[in-house]
Amino acid sequence: MTMKHTLVALVEDKPGVLTRMASLFRRRGFNIESIVVGRSEVPHLSRMTIVISGPTTMVEQLRKQLDKIIDVVKVFDITAEDTVARELALIKVGATSSNRSEIIQIVDIFRANIVDVAPDSVTVEVTGDEEKIDSLLNLLRGFGIKEMTRTGRIAMARGGRRLPAAKQSSKAEGKGQKA
Amino acid sequence: MKMTGAQIICEGLVKEGVEVIFGFPGGAVLPLYDTLARYPQLRHILVRHEQGAAHAADSYARATGKVGVCIATSGPGATNLVTGIANAHLDSSPVVAITGQVARPFIGKDAFQEVDISGITLPITKHNYLVLDVGSLAKIVKEAFYLARTGRPGPILIDVPRDVFIEQTEFNYPSQVDLPGYKPTLQGHPAQIKKAAKLINEAQRPLIIGGRGIIISGAYAELKQLAETAQIPVITTLLGIGCFPESHILSFGMLGMHGMAYANMAVAAADVIIAIGMRFDDRATGKVSEFAPHASIIHIDIDPAEIGKNVPVVVPIVGDAKLVLNALNKLIISTEHIDWFQQLEGWRREHPSTAIRDCEGLLPQLVIRKIYEVTQGEAIIVTGVGQNQMWAAQHYCYDKPNSLISSGGLGTMGFELPAAIGAKVGCPDTTVWCIAGDGGFQMTIQELATIVQEKLAVKIAIINNAYLGMVRQWQELFYGRRYVATPLSSPDFVKIAEAYGIPGLRVRHKEEVVPAIEQAMAERGPFLIDFVVEPEENVYPMVVPGAALTEVLEAPKKEAKAVSDSAKLPVSNI
Structure with a gap:
């Protein structure tokens, strides 16, 4: 069944790790919708959120192939879990003195913020899931969108537990392997 | 310090x-x-x-x-x-x-x-x-x-x-490695092993497909125990050759595009397949959607990403072949599958895939067979890629692990000579035969100098048919006999060898084959034989590219002419 999957990967913070992952996506023909990389709670580990659409078997194959990369500590498919997922967008909208207040009203309804104002534009910062950002974009489109950038989805499972590998892989607790 | x-x-x-x-x-x-x-x-x-x-x-x-x-x-x-x-x-x-x-x-x-x-x-x-x-x-x-x-x-x-x-x-050499992202699973999951044992114990027509993973993990004894306890026929992939003695009564050869017809028929008829240390390569499976249509597949492999990649698997077991088989063997009930075994034996009699036909000229298959007879199966055979490789796989009987060294996945022409060097350096006391095609040999021919400089007693058999033989075979069968860029002129290989300081012989007639091989074996150092063979001999059996394993072309049908045009071939990895 084709659906959108959210994968979370914990990777070692080493040069080339993103290249290794990107090379794998390309080589095995996986089409990624978004990928976000940033620090995690564990030193030396980065956390990636990858969004991909495809049949479950294909996504499972991607997960396993990613897991084989030595610098990738663990990959989870958290699609079926109860998660918090957010994306941030910056949207620069054309504005005049006559319609600025209308824009501000819309921004307020979406609990978004205006982070920059100029005589002919306002820049809106909005956080939420993709649908919320898409709806805001639709409403703002009529004013003329001059520039837009979106971060892609970051996600985390709800509740108190951590991803198991985040615990295991923490260097302090990790044990060396007998070679 | x-x-x-x-x-x-x-x-x-x-x-x-x-x-x-x-x-x-x-x-x-x-x-x-x-x-x-x-x-x-x-x-x-x-x-x-x-x-x-x-x-x-x-x-x-x-x-x-x-x-x-x-x-x-x-x-x-x-x-x-x-x-x-x-x-x-x-x-x-x-x-x-x-x-x-x-x-x-x-x-x-x-x-x-x-x-x-x-x-x-x-x-x-x-x-x-x-x-x-x-x-x-x-x-x-x-x-x-x-x-x-x-x-x-x-x-x-x-x-x-x-x-x-x-x-x-x-300088401090670490005694341990710390690789949080690398923890191979070695022990199979007990519940999965139990499930596999149940399937095997209830199977009517079980079949083992052995791959190179068995050789890497050294699981020969465990494999033999499994096969013998439950009387399960064993076939292998190309790289799995040697994981189970080919002279064993339960051995039914290699599967795949140039596998034994009876091995491929066994795959099609089996109700349970135990695939160990192999990865369902397209050359092994044929048309993947028609692979093993009646079988529940148990797949044992150390690489989790291989499981379910190409064929659906009923019981996946991630782990080291030796450890998994060890655990599995404890749950296997001693049994027999007489009807199944007799069916396979019958297919083997009806489709003697390794039979060598009568021929006036020198057949490449005969060369391989004679090398087997003279070396008594004790040599390491290192092959090139193409027809020479398939004949070497089919007509030598491999009883020991690593007795066949061949480029399987990449299919690298030119592998043979340097690979023979590596094998001889690693096993100086074992006879090493390099089986080369006249095409592939010329890709890395310069390593003859390495053999001489390092005094390596590599024995070289060139299967010389003056064609890029496997490509020519495809042109004959699927491209209307249009031999584009496959006729091949070669230097005088015996003179080339001589120039490098290696003695050699040319063999054109079948009665000269055994004396030449014996002479090569008697020579202390390296030796080269240029076997000038029937130029248009084909490798059979052959599964039509993109077809199911049961759609096998066998030798006699060859004379019937081209099978089809390439345009009509199904889309596949050809």
Whole structure:
């Protein structure tokens, strides 16, 4: 069944790790919708959120192939879990003195913020899931969108537990392997 | 104690038990070569082209079970390794490749002989390193050998800038590796093993497909116990040949495109397939949607990503073949499958895939058969790729693991001669026969000089049909006999051998075959025989590309003419 999957990967913070992952996506023909990389709670580990659409078997194959990369500590498919997922967008909208207040009203309804104002534009910062950002974009489109950038989805499972590998892989607790 | 980067590498090699290095020097790697002079325990074998170094290291690893090591310089030296590294990657062979790199200040400046070899080899290595700090070098060497030989083995490349070889640091060789992202699963999941045992114990027509994973894990005894206890017929992949004695009554040969017809029929009829250490390559499965239509597949492999990749699996077991089979064998009930066995025996009688037809001329199959008879099955056979490879797989009877060394996944023509060097260096007391085609042999022919310089008693049989034979066979069968770019002129191979200092013979008639092989065996050093064989002999059986395994062309139908035009072939990996 084709659906959108959210994968979370914990990777070692080493040069080339993103290249290794990107090379794998390309080589095995996986089409990624978004990928976000940033620090995690564990030193030396980065956390990636990858969004991909495809049949479950294909996504499972991607997960396993990613897991084989030595610098990738663990990959989870958290699609079926109860998660918090957010994306941030910056949207620069054309504005005049006559319609600025209308824009501000819309921004307020979406609990978004205006982070920059100029005589002919306002820049809106909005956080939420993709649908919320898409709806805001639709409403703002009529004013003329001059520039837009979106971060892609970051996600985390709800509740108190951590991803198991985040615990295991923490260097302090990790044990060396007998070679 | 303070050491240079080059010394650290040499110390690491010694600590990892390395005895032989295959390599070719050059500017960036010179400091390492200079240091090698102080390590006489590391035997360096100078190849004539870096591709040969990588193939030799790969084959050395297969023949000995140790890690093979090759060295090349930066730029062209490194890129010449690429084919050999890819070959080792696809056949899961443990190789550590060390390349020189331009000095750190020159990296990224398109300096002389600079190439981004870690970037280039990213998709064809298990892992690779660019060493930017001499302090990390000892740890990297340790990790490289650990990664190469454990889990699913594979090639590791270490790219070392020239100035890192020279820089000094305190030498501490780690006793352990710390790789949080690398923890191969070795023990199979007990619940899955129980499920597999139940399936096997209830099977009416069980079949084992053995792959190279059995050889890598050394699970021969365990495999034999499983097969004998439950009386399960065993077939193998090309690289699995030798994992189970082919002379065993339960052995039914190789499956796949040029596999035994009866082996492929067994796959089609089986109700339970136990696939061990193999990966359902398209050359083995034929049309994948029609592969084993009646079978529940149990797949045992150390690489979780191989499970479910190509065929749906009922019972997946991730783990080391030896450990998994050991656990599985405890749950297997001693039983018999007489009807099933007799059915297979019947197919074997009706489709004698290894029979050699009567022919006035010299048949390549006969050459292989006679090499088997003269060597009494005790030789290591190293093949090229194409017809020579398939005949060598079909007509020699392999009873021991690693007695066939062949390029399976990548299908690298030119593998044979350097690979024969690697095998002979690794197993000096075993007879090594290099079975070459006249095409592939000319791709790496320069390694004849390596054989002479290193005094390696490699015996070479060229199956000379004056064609790029396998391609010609496809043109005959699927491209209306249009032989484009396949007729092949060759030098006088006997004279070439003589020029290198290797004695040789040409054989044109079948009665000369055995005396020639015996003469080669009697010679203390290397020997070359140029077997001039029937030019248009085809490899049979053959599964039509893209068709199910049961759609087999067998030898007699050959005369019937072309099967179809390529345009009508189903889309597949051809």
